[in-house]
Amino acid sequence: MTTADPPAAVSAAELRRRLDVLPRFHLTDLPTPLHELPNLSRRLGGPRILMKRDDLTQSGLGGNKNRKFQFEVGAALAQGCDVLVWGGGVMQSNHARQCAAAARRAGLDAVLVLNEGPHGRDMQGNRLLLELLGADVRATGRDGMFGHEADLAAVVDELRRAGRRPFVVEYGPLTAVGYAECLLEIHEQCAALGVEAAHVYAASGGGTQAGLELGNRVLAAGCTIRGYSPLDVEGGRTAQQAALARASAELLGLPLTIEPGDIWNSSAFVGPAYAAATPEGMDAIRLVAETEGVFLEPVYTGKAFAGLLHDVRQGRLTADDTVVFVHTGGTPLLFAYARELSESPRP
Numbered sequence: 001m002t003t004a005d006p007p008a009a010v011s012a013a014e015l016r017r018r019l020d021v022l023p024r025f026h027l028t029d030l031p032t033p034l035h036e037l038p039n040l041s042r043r044l045g046g047p048r049i050l051m052k053r054d055d056l057t058q059s060g061l062g063g064n065k066n067r068k069f070q071f072e073v074g075a076a077l078a079q080g081c082d083v084l085v086w087g088g089g090v091m092q093s094n095h096a097r098q099c100a101a102a103a104r105r106a107g108l109d110a111v112l113v114l115n116e117g118p119h120g121r122d123m124q125g126n127r128l129l130l131e132l133l134g135a136d137v138r139a140t141g142r143d144g145m146f147g148h149e150a151d152l153a154a155v156v157d158e159l160r161r162a163g164r165r166p167f168v169v170e171y172g173p174l175t176a177v178g179y180a181e182c183l184l185e186i187h188e189q190c191a192a193l194g195v196e197a198a199h200v201y202a203a204s205g206g207g208t209q210a211g212l213e214l215g216n217r218v219l220a221a222g223c224t225i226r227g228y229s230p231l232d233v234e235g236g237r238t239a240q241q242a243a244l245a246r247a248s249a250e251l252l253g254l255p256l257t258i259e260p261g262d263i264w265n266s267s268a269f270v271g272p273a274y275a276a277a278t279p280e281g282m283d284a285i286r287l288v289a290e291t292e293g294v295f296l297e298p299v300y301t302g303k304a305f306a307g308l309l310h311d312v313r314q315g316r317l318t319a320d321d322t323v324v325f326v327h328t329g330g331t332p333l334l335f336a337y338a339r340e341l342s343e344s345p346r347p
């Protein structure tokens with residue numbers, strides 16, 4: 001820590017103690033591994049690259065939302081609920097797949113209210129896994145990422161009338177607290193490697209970055225965080241991320257001052273639309289697979305990694321830097337995008 005760094009609001013042990021107060025259902029062993037990508041660093045002649053393997057969280061083929069669902073399922077069980085209900089996103093949603101898998105692990109049902117979205121009708125990728133999980137999928141018949149509210153309210157009402165006890169998964173503080181813990185793990189794992197302050201990259205337009213920002217500030221970890229949003233919305237994502245970080249801090253009883261302008265989040269690599277495969281994203285997928293045997297995917301992590309590669313090529317990241325890329329999962333999407341990927345050129 002340099003003298004310019006703000007004092008830590010809490011120690012690592014205190015942050016852990018506060019997280020432990022929240023009801024949590026075991027979905028994965030933590031910490032997730034932090035792996036070196038030496039072949040890729042060599043190929044780029046660039047920074048030391050470490051990958052935080054949140055794709056290896058253990059429930060339902062992994063991914064970032066398992067950190068969230070530990071707490072959502074914990075709360076659902078504490079309230080005596082018997083079905084998780086989520087309305088949001090599209091048929092190929094990673095969030096939906098991890099929701100349904102978490103519900104099954106806990107002996108609960110899952111009802112998912114979903115828009116169609118790209119590859120929504122293909123029995124592949126996440127859509128296929130929802131089928132195997134026996135999730136009750138309710139199609140809104142709409143496209144796009146938003147506008148589920150009325151359908152969701154009707155489903156919750158229907159379940160209550162049928163005598164069920166639904167737990168509605170919301171976009172609240174439980175969305176982000178798990179990523180404060182992820183930052184804590186990164187901080188400790190980097191310290192064990194002798195790395196002081198890493199450049200942290202992640203695909204996020206919401207809770208992942210909100211939680212990382214929270215952890216970084218309360219621990220005064222000194223990381224620089226760059227988030228790459230999977231979608232381009234007017235005004236960007238930072239107002240919502242700052243609000244989520246503040247709500248999570250409040251839940252944990254921690255002081256936090258954060259404004260949208262304090263967060264760096266870019267939609268530069270989204271391409272023409274949410275979930276549209278881009279040449280830069282597919283290049284990144286191929287490069288990481290060919291050098292390290294690790295799979296990214298075209299909707300989130302490939303686009304964020306394209307942002308990281310851009311920063312290396314522009315000289316923003318040099319051989320003296322250490323980068324942590326948070327691999328947030330999404331692996332099943334590779335199969336939904338088999339055609340786009342197999343037709344993309346080798347870099």
Ligand SMILES: Cc1ncc(COP(=O)(O)O)c(C=O)c1O
Nearest residue numbers: 094204205206207208300328330
């Ligand atoms: C693989 C993957 N990465 C990143 C994200 C971004 O998460 P968030 O915007 O909630 O931080 C998602 C969201 O669904 C995802 O599925």
